[in-house]
Amino acid sequence: MPLRGRPGTAASAVGGRGVIIATAGHVDHGKTSLIKALTGVDTDRLAEEKRRGLSIELGFAWLAVEGGPPLGFVDVPGHERFISTMLAGVAAVDLALLVVAADDGAMPQTLEHLAILHLLGVEQLVPVLSCCDRVTPERQQAASAELVQLLKQRGWPQAVPFAVSSLTGEGLEALHADLLSRAQQHRQRPPSGHARLMIDRRFSLAGAGCVVTGTLVSGQLHSGQSLHCNGQSLRVRSLQMAGHEVNQVLAGQRCALNLAGDVDAAQPQRGDWLSEVPVATSSRLDVALTQLPGSRWHRGVLQLHLGTGVYPLRAVILQEGEPVLAQLLLEQPVQALWGDRFIIRDPAANQTLGGGRVLDPQGLRRGRSKPERLALLRHWQKADGPRAALLAALQQAPVALDGFAVRFNLTPGEQQQLLDELRHSAAGIELLDAARQHWLMLAGQIDRAWARLHQRLQDWHAAHPERLGPGEGELALVSTLQLPLVLARALLQRWHGDGRLRRQAWAWHLPEHQPQLLVEDRALLERVSAQLLPGGLRPPIVGELSQALGIELETLKAFLRRMQRAGELIAVAPNRYYLPEQVEGLAAVARQLVADSPSGSFNAAEYRDASGIGRNLTIQVLEYLDRAGITRFVREQRFLVAG
Structure with a gap:
């Protein structure tokens, strides 16, 4: 990838990971001249920038460091009209150079840039008093004292300005040494x-x-790697850092990528993300928001600066405090993760209003202001990482691990490490599989869910002593267990496996419960069973039973339905009833076919031949086994359902 010679990619020996430094400050305070004096690179590369003498686009330069990593500089515009470009430049930097001209002192954009740096969490700030050749020593001293006082007020009490002149070279050596030390x-x-x-x-x-350039905010990149961008698939042909081709880039490094794949004129562009795995987008972000003093918030359209992108939004305050909890409503879905920093501006007033961190990139549409939801967001605001956030979420409800991992950008290895840590340090956390998802629950939550279900079944059995048990719908699983449906079903299977629950066909019941049949029903059941049992896997249909027993057809049907509710008979097909042990025989044929099959599956013809029940009944039986949750139908094949 022949990138040498491009502005901002001056050749340098690449070692270590490097440090990314952004400039900040008012227009015409000497930011570009300072970088040129330090690196030899003029970051104003556009003809319009040369003509007007101010930066319009981002500029980039590298400073070689003998025996160490290079310093990467991002030169941002100082004019208020280009504030969105400035924000793109400081979105992911390690430290900032605040440049203030000695003859002007702090100006409006100086103050706004300082506010932005604070909101974005830039902790390291190096103040530079520039253009010292223009002023007297007395003015230089006064300007330095003013800058020190300003920085104390804005949250950088230890910052000491470097007095420099890019024209004469005054102070540049001391500044250079300080940057290398940092x-x-x-x-x-x-x-x-x-x-x-x-x-x-x-x-x-x-x-x-x-070719795209940018900062890797997490993970690692390497040549040949596949990446995703807005649903498109891309491939890294080659990587460069500081003008040299490299095989790998680590989090925190700036680099250039030569991309192949689904590239077109529309994307990728500045503002887009390249990601190793597809990241879910959302038009609702729950955030911790710091509002700048004196900022005027309104319900109209504002601007969200997230990463290097700019998006229209409306802000809804969820809870006052320091910081405020809010939900950002976006006109288009964006990609975000927990902890991502952002800035909000009023485009009409050209004013920065505030900023903060994303807490939940998948904000809720309903229940966003409930006390428990706000409490969780407060915990996530204070959390120092995924472990603390996960523990806070678990105190409220079970957690779908896959969704949590997406929000917090956890790799499979990091998920496993987190689980291992929790199992060793926090007792009572259990992992369950439900609908091909991993769920985490506290043991106490599982115990409380079982207590609710046990009481529900006891009450149901008392109200319906003649029936074996309710179906899943009659149990009202979600409201009874107060859990997501897929998780409730997984727990039913778990309790069934450990003997606390029993299931026959569709009916769930406690082990100690037995239906209380009337004497006449018990006698007729024995006569019906005597007719069904000899039929094996192909018992007689209802009409044949009616003739054999000498009972009117409608009377017999009513009785059979009553016995099905009692769990004594099972309607495998509309006109054919089985005894429970006969149904077990049907399931046994399926299990044997799976055991004998290399693919672990079977088709209808194989079941027909193994059971000998004929084609039409085979289809009815297999459909029943699917409904009963014994088998699963996938592309003309059937597989056993686990559990």
């Missing part, structure tokens, strides 16, 4: 999570095609 002491982000890269620039090169 780079050596910098703690890099761990390469955890799936790879996510925010794109801040795209261009094309002859012979290479589409």
Whole structure:
């Protein structure tokens, strides 16, 4: 990928992971000149920037460090008209250079940039008093004192300005040494999570095609890797850092990617994300929001700056406090994860209103203001990582692990590590499988659910002593267990497996319950059983039973339905009833076919031949086995259902 010679990719020896530094400050305070003095690279590459003498687009430069990682500089515009471009440049940096001209002092964009850096969580700030060649020593000293006082008020009490002149070189050596020292002491982000890269620039090169640049905020990238972008599949042809081709990029590093695959003129572009796995989008983000003093919030359309993208939104306050809990309603779905930083601006007033962190990228449409929901968001606001967030969520309700892992960008290995830690340190957490999902529940939650179901069945048996038990619908599983349906069904199977519950056909009952049949019903049941049992897997149909027993057809049908409710008979087909032991024989044929099959499945013809019951009855039997949850039909084959 021949990227050498592009502005912002000056050649450098690549070692370590590097440090990304963004400039900030008012227009015409010397940010671009400072970077050129430090690196030798003029980041104003556009003709319009040269003509007007101000930065319009993001500029990039690398500073070689002998024996260490290079320093990467992102030069952002200072003019208020280009604030969205500035935000894209500081979205993922390690530290910031705040540049303030000694003759002007702090100006409106200085203050706004400081607010933005604070909202984005940029902890390291290096203040630079520029253009010192323009002022007297007395003015320089006064400007430095003013800047120190401003930074104390804005949350950087230890920051000491460097007085420099890009024209004469005054102070540049001390600033250079300080930046190198910070780079050596910098703690890099761990390469955890799936790879996510925010794109801040795209261009094309002859012979290479589409090239994007950006910062990798999590995970790792390597040549040949497959990535996703807005539903499209892309492939990394090659990677560069600081003008040199590399095989791997780690979280926190800036890089250039030569992309192949589903590339077109529309995407990828600045504002898009490249991700290792598809990330669910959402038009509702639950967030912790810090409102700037004096900001004027309204119900109209505002701007969300997330990553390097800009999106229209409306904000709904869920709970006052410091910070405020809010839900951001977006006109288009966006990709976000827990912990992502953002800024909100009023485009009409060209004013930054506030910013904060995403707490739940899949915000609720209903129940968003319930006390338990707000309590969970507060816990997630204070959580220092996925472990604390998961424990907080588990205190309220079972957690679908797969959905949690997506919100918190956990790889399969990180999920397993988290589970192992919880099992060793927190007693009573259990893992369940339901509908091909993994769920976590507290043992106490499972015990309480069983107590509710046990009481429900006891009451039902007392009200219907003549019946074996209710079906799933009659149990009202969701309201009884107060759990999602798939999880409630998984627990039914679990309790059935450990003997606390019994099931016959569709009926669930407690082991100690037996239907109380009338004497005359018991006598007639014995006569019916004597007719059904000799038929084996093919008992007589209802009409044949009516003739054999000498009972009117409608009277017999009513009796058979009554015996089905009592669990004594099972209607496998509309006109054919089986004894429970005969149904077990039908299931045994299916199990044997699966055991003998290399594929672990069987088809209707194989079942017909093995059972000898004929084609039409075979279809009815197999449909019953599917309804009963014994088999599962997939592409003309049937498989046994686990449990």
